Amino acid sequence: MPIQHYLFLSLALFSIGVMGVLMRRNAIIVFMCIELMLNAVNLLMVAFSKMMGTADAQVFVFFIMVVAAAEVAVGLAIIVMMYRKVHSVDINILNRLKH
Secondary structure (H helix, E strand, O other): OOOHHHHHHHHHHHHHHHHHHHOOHHHHHHHHHHHHHOOOOOOOOHHHHHHHOOOOHHHHHHHHHHHHHHHHHHHHHHHHHHHHHOOEEEEHHHHHHHH
């Protein structure tokens, strides 16, 4: 498959993720959109690694996935604690947590 298909798919996934972060107010959906953008970049790195014939970028993608797994654990813990405090996952309500 040509590299252009990977580029288009990665661009589409990243664009969907950016639009989700900018337009949504639900913390869980925003969090999922951030993960979608991260996976779009990972797809692009693996595609370029395949095109170049080296495995250097694939090792880097593995480390990005490990960091993303840790990010999911911490992010979901923060969202759960926010829900326990204000009984909502709306990110506009986060100003209440200052007090």
